[in-house]
Amino acid sequence: MGKSIKLFCIPYSGGSAEVYRKWSKSLYSDIQLFPVELPGRGKRIFEPLKDHIDTIVEDIAATIASNVAPNDDYAIYGHSLASLLTFETYYKLIDNGVHTPQHIFFSGRNAPQNMHNKTSIHRLPDEQFLHAVMSYGGNTHEIAEN
Template sequence: MGKIKLICLAYAGGSASVYIPWNKMISSKVDLVPIEYPGRGKRAKEPLCQSIDEIVDAVYQSVISELDVEDDYILYGHSMGSLVAYELAYKLIDNGYKKALHLIFSGGKAPQRRIKKKDDHKLPLELFEDFVLQYGGKYTDQIFANEELKKYFIPILRADIKIVEEYIYQKPPYLLEPNVSILIGEDDESTTWDDIKDWNYVTKGDCQYYYFKGGHFFIQELPDQVMKEINNIVDSIETVKSI
């Protein structure tokens, strides 16, 4: 039996590299597959995506280069990545791939809650920096303190936040079926219970909520605890499959 592929999608401004440290902690039953968005990392020369359709299409092309039709996989996304993962789950099924064994949505509002159009991505530079800094992040202060890094990351952040802010939820023709796990930071002020409870309604499967001590970027603050939970999810899947 082949390994389960854990397809990981980053937050706004993030790249595939944010998940590389997980390789040291992940279950031997899993292949980690961090997906790079256009405009950063190894895809830095490609134009940035400007809409949810563009980024999901780009991610889909990357995923199918790593995934055979019959491969078992889990989708994981943090913050913006949770929204991309949600839309990707449908695109994979609609194109003949197996449904995911499990869906893990982390640090993000349910798609039904993303209904208020905002324009924070258009804020003047100083105000935009303040807006981004309120979410925290392990390296955000360092990035904004370095002019070269700031020049590189600001366009990426603006494009990614634009995708999230201009997302329009459309009721899908069918519900997803896999069990869903929601990971959330106890001190994440960007999401409320009302924002995350609606993840329960995206699937016919079970939906479990897991809280971690930390803010929006608890996955950076507590990677060992996050990976422990993900490894437990993998073990539970393996147990069910063996019955």
């Protein structure tokens, strides 16, 4: 067994740190799991939600910085929207003088430079927007009519 590493996991949009807690059963014992709870979610439900990426990133960076000593190895993982938060948090940590993580993991999102899947569905008139959303599947007509 090697040196221990801290793994900070940032939840996806609307998710709580709780989604990562079950990972601890599957990780090697030298990986310390640190699910990051965002304001307004889970154990921080009574704190106001942050609605700007800069303030969310500042919060995440502060959480990581307060749990990482200068000689600690650490990694950051983000899924979906949290991939973007992870990316921005990396730079915020560096700006704040925190040493770089050993690893950064991104999942569930295209790379920032990959714009070929960019859509404008959100700009469609309501009826066309609803039709586009329904074409993805997973919704019922009762939901669409509500």
